[in-house]
Amino acid sequence: MEYLPDFDLLRPKTVDEALALRRENPEARLLAGGTDLIVNVRRGIVDPKAVIDINGIADLRTITSPDGGGLRIGAAVTLAELLEDRRISEDYPALCEAAAEVAAASHREVATLGGNLCLDTRCLYYNQSEWWRSANSYCLKHRGDVCHVAPSGKQCFAAFSGDLAPAVLVLGGTVEIAGPNGGRTVPLGEIYEDDGAAHLRLAEDEILTAVHLPAAPPGRSGYAKARVRAAIDFPLAGAAIALRQEGGVLEDLRVALTGTNSCPILIAGTDRLVGETVGEEVAEKLATMLPKQIQPMSSTFTPPGYRRKVVANLVRALFRHLTEAP
Amino acid sequence: MAKSILRLTVNGSGREDAVPANMLLVDYLREVAGLTGTKIGCDGGECGACTVLVDGRSRLSCISLAHTCAGRQVETVEGCATDGRLSLVQKGFHEKLGSQCGYCTPGMIMAASGLLRRNPRPSEAEIRAALSGNICRCTGYVKIIEAVQAAAEGTT
Numbered sequence: 001m002e003y004l005p006d007f008d009l010l011r012p013k014t015v016d017e018a019l020a021l022r023r024e025n026p027e028a029r030l031l032a033g034g035t036d037l038i039v040n041v042r043r044g045i046v047d048p049k050a051v052i053d054i055n056g057i058a059d060l061r062t063i064t065s066p067d068g069g070g071l072r073i074g075a076a077v078t079l080a081e082l083l084e085d086r087r088i089s090e091d092y093p094a095l096c097e098a099a100a101e102v103a104a105a106s107h108r109e110v111a112t113l114g115g116n117l118c119l120d121t122r123c124l125y126y127n128q129s130e131w132w133r134s135a136n137s138y139c140l141k142h143r144g145d146v147c148h149v150a151p152s153g154k155q156c157f158a159a160f161s162g163d164l165a166p167a168v169l170v171l172g173g174t175v176e177i178a179g180p181n182g183g184r185t186v187p188l189g190e191i192y193e194d195d196g197a198a199h200l201r202l203a204e205d206e207i208l209t210a211v212h213l214p215a216a217p218p219g220r221s222g223y224a225k226a227r228v229r230a231a232i233d234f235p236l237a238g239a240a241i242a243l244r245q246e247g248g249v250l251e252d253l254r255v256a257l258t259g260t261n262s263c264p265i266l267i268a269g270t271d272r273l274v275g276e277t278v279g280e281e282v283a284e285k286l287a288t289m290l291p292k293q294i295q296p297m298s299s300t301f302t303p304p305g306y307r308r309k310v311v312a313n314l315v316r317a318l319f320r321h322l323t324e325a326p
Numbered sequence: 327m328a329k330s331i332l333r334l335t336v337n338g339s340g341r342e343d344a345v346p347a348n349m350l351l352v353d354y355l356r357e358v359a360g361l362t363g364t365k366i367g368c369d370g371g372e373c374g375a376c377t378v379l380v381d382g383r384s385r386l387s388c389i390s391l392a393h394t395c396a397g398r399q400v401e402t403v404e405g406c407a408t409d410g411r412l413s414l415v416q417k418g419f420h421e422k423l424g425s426q427c428g429y430c431t432p433g434m435i436m437a438a439s440g441l442l443r444r445n446p447r448p449s450e451a452e453i454r455a456a457l458s459g460n461i462c463r464c465t466g467y468v469k470i471i472e473a474v475q476a477a478a479e480g481t482t
Contacts, residue, residue: 006327009347009393031391038350038389039370051347053394080383104459106377106384106437129369231458232372 004041008050015178015209018054022205023180025050030207032076033110035103036119044130045142046120060114060209063087069215072176075114075208079164080105082113091216094167094240097223102163104232114208117165117175117188121158121196121262122234123149123299141197149297157297158196158262165192165264166240166256167223168211176210179203185212192263196299199262219244219252220326224318226310228301235259236300237307239314243322248278255286260294260311267293278323286319287312334395336361337405345392351385352376354392355402363403363432367461374460377433377440378402384440386459403432406439414477415439424473426464434460438474447478 010028012018022028028050031037040046054060060076063085071087079099082088089096102108102116125139125148138144141156149157168175168188176185188211191201202208221242227233237259244252251274255267269289276282296307329344336359343358355361355378366388367375376388379401406413415438418424425431434457441448441456448456453474462470 003327003346003353004348004350006346007348009391011393031394034389034391034394035371035386038391042369042389051391053391055394103371104374105441105456106374106386106459107371109383109385110390 004038005044005047007048009053010050011053011056013056013058015057015059015207018052018057018207019178019180019205021050021052022207025052026204028052030054030118032112032115033078033107035107035111036115040120040127043127045126045133054207066212071213073113073211073213075117075210076112079108079111079113079116083108092167092171092213092221094170094221094223094242095164095213098163098167098225098238098240101223101225101235101238107232113164113211116162117168117191117211118200118202118208119160119162121156121199122161123156123158123196124301125149125299126158149299156196156262157295157299158199159259159297159299160192160199160261160263161234161259162264163223163225163235163238163258166238166258166266167221168213169256169264169266170221170240170242170254172214172217172242172254174212175208176212177202177206178209179206183209189264189266194261194263194295196262217242217244217252220322222318222322224314224321226314236302237296237311237314239311239318241315241318241322243319245278245323250274250276250278250282253286255315257290257294257311257315260296260307265293283316283319287316290315330393332393332396334397335399337401338399347391347393349392350388351378351390351392351395351400352387355387355400361402361404365429365432367429367433371459372461373430373433374437374457375430375433377436377460379436379440382440382443384437384456401436401439403435406435413439414480415442415474418473418475418477419470422469422473422476424466424470426462426466430460430462430464434462434470438477441474442478448474450475453478 029048031051031053060074064072082099140147223240225238226236242254253270257265296304327346332345365375367373371386371389378387
């Protein structure tokens with residue numbers, strides 16, 4: 001039998017109950033779909049004393065349209081549910097396309113929006129079995145002293161690999177976080193840090209409960225992803241773009257990437273391209289903005305130089321696609 | 327490890343078992359319920375051999391905790407045939423030679439059954455998408471797709 005290490009399984013019915021359990025069990029881990037957590041527990045890189053199953057919290061499972069416009073999507077809404085919701089496929093195509101690109105159909109039945117946003121960072125030296133890692137004296141992210149990707153430094157370079165975060169970033173999404181002192185709502189980008197060993201700025205007693213998307217902006221959005229095994233893999237790199245053009249002139253442009261750093265990256269300076277005429281020249285200018293803002297490392301089977309080229313190609317191709325006549 | 331009572335339905339029959347919190351659904355099915363048709367192929371949800379249906383939707387039982395299926399309807403490959411008659415999907419795999427070594431077959435059959443319930447007439451692309459998380463080590467994919475197509479057409 002392949003038993004997992006011992007832990008208590010707690011199944012709260014409300015956010016308040018979950019927060020109380022979080023306070024009582026500081027080392028507990030939240031379980032939604034389990035497609036990331038359970039695998040990591042099996043590999044021995046996560047050893048929770050308690051697991052809090054949040055699937056029974058009704059408030060986290062709904063998609064609602066608030067009065068002020070936009071959408072509120074509960075953190076435990078599954079990717080399959082996201083894909084079946086017409087409000088999302090019609091108004092927020094980047095989010096829908098990103099959800100469709102996550103793993104395979106059976107994963108998407110249980111994997112959740114919140115889980116994908118809070119996905120653990122990944123690395124060749126980390127997502128391995130216990131015997132593999134022990135033979136390598138472990139690594140900086142878990143039990144070890146050395147980052148095998150950058151042995152001279154003291155930073156972990158495991159890559160953020162969630163597909164949905166760049167889409168939420170370009171769509172201007174905010175996240176609702178419940179905590180002991182009430183809730184707070186912050187732009188998604190604020191919950192991340194570019195540090196592979198501590199990439200989430202969420203306190204141990206906080207829970208990401210929902211994503212708010214502002215009223216659908218006019219214009220188009222999309223997501224493109226490169227991966228080794230097309231059916232199921234995490235991204236080598238992923239790019240989301242939201243843009244608006246009027247008479248061939250760019251009026252708004254936002255670009256965000258995943259798989260290149262330890263957190264998703266909203267590309268700075270794209271506003272400088274607003275007012276330019278859409279075409280190859282702008283696509284090229286956009287591609288030249290990327291290299292200085294990203295830092296792919298040897299944390300995957302594909303070398304960093306290759307991933308830099310892939311990112312630029314993804315962004316160029318997606319930009320062309322979104323600026324062509326639909 | 328302390329056990330607690332898990333109540334759920336497996337292949338149409340209600341069950342009550344004392345199950346530890348850390349038990350995976352696949353271990354519960356194989357070791358407690360004795361249903362060894364569901365296979366374990368990898369340890370990370372990468373191969374699809376452990377696919378079962380939970381409330382009619384495909385689920386990877388090797389990365390699901392048994393207790394998270396409390397109150398749910400779980401279906402395994404043992405539940406497909408009724409009164410000794412193969413289901414349409416099973417017949418498709420039999421007639422179109424969709425099974426070689428057979429190890430991936432229970433997962434393939436359950437993923438395909440889940441698809442056909444939601445979408446009784448899937449296109450080839452939809453079949454490929456629904457089975458994209460299921461690996462066949464014998465690489466018999468062409469016959470597997472034909473098997474699901476035959477099941478959808480009811481021609482077997």
